[in-house]
Amino acid sequence: MNYRAVETTDEYVARLEHGADWRAEIESLAEEVEADAAWFTALGAVQDAELWFYDQAECEYYPIEFDEPLEVASCVGNVSRLDDERFAHTHVVLSDDEGTTYAGHLNEATVWAGEVHMRVFEEPLEREYDETTELDLWL
DSSP, X not given: OOOOOOOEEEEEEEEEOTTSXXXXXXXXXXXXXXXXXXXXXXXXXXXXXXXXXXXXXXXXXXXXXXXXXXXXXXXXXXXXXXXXXXEEEEEEEEEOTTOOEEEEEEEEEEEEEEEEEEEEESSOOBEEEETTTTEEEEO
């Protein structure tokens, strides 16, 4: 296990812009407040979504697409630097009008309404390629 202590500096709350891309809005907030590392939680609703499922045997993401309104029952993630850009690694639990839930890595979604809480870390975090998982991971 790799780990290190982190200190937080600032905390922000924000309302995501209706019609914007959910993850891009979080990355935009991180850019605006100059957060190179952060942890966030969010909730709200989206008009559509594309989740990704990571197949561990093939080391490849596969999309799961929804073209319908969904509640964002839970959204959690982190911000770090990836290829010199701020990247919001975002996981989400969505629910439909019958309460059926879907979960995974959120690639994109159109915001209906969204609220986010972001805690900024003092020191930046960089993502680096991990040979075992073939993913770009912290530390």
